[in-house]
Amino acid sequence: MAKPLTKSQIAAEVSEKASNEKVTITKKHAAEILEVITQLAYKHAKNSFTLPGLGKLVLVNRKARIGRNPATGAEIKIPAKKVVKFRVAKAAKDAILGAK
Numbered sequence: 001m002a003k004p005l006t007k008s009q010i011a012a013e014v015s016e017k018a019s020n021e022k023v024t025i026t027k028k029h030a031a032e033i034l035e036v037i038t039q040l041a042y043k044h045a046k047n048s049f050t051l052p053g054l055g056k057l058v059l060v061n062r063k064a065r066i067g068r069n070p071a072t073g074a075e076i077k078i079p080a081k082k083v084v085k086f087r088v089a090k091a092a093k094d095a096i097l098g099a100k
Contacts, residue, residue: 010034045084055088 005013014030025033041049041057049057064080 053089053091055086055092058085060085
């Protein structure tokens, strides 16, 4: 299995693809753009943050529930909590898995 891309590899790809004869984006600027998008996602995730064509970050409330300790089999109470989920966009699913 191939290794995932690093931040610098992503920045290099963005820099290469976005540059043309009239506009040049350096790797440093591309990394700054990625950082701005990341900060925006952190700031707005409570209200949901959408990256068009990729997916959406949403905050979800989980209910309290009863779980089991796998070692002893004893029941334990798992408290209610908030979790962050990423919902993959249909366009991304189709591009990765192929349309049905």
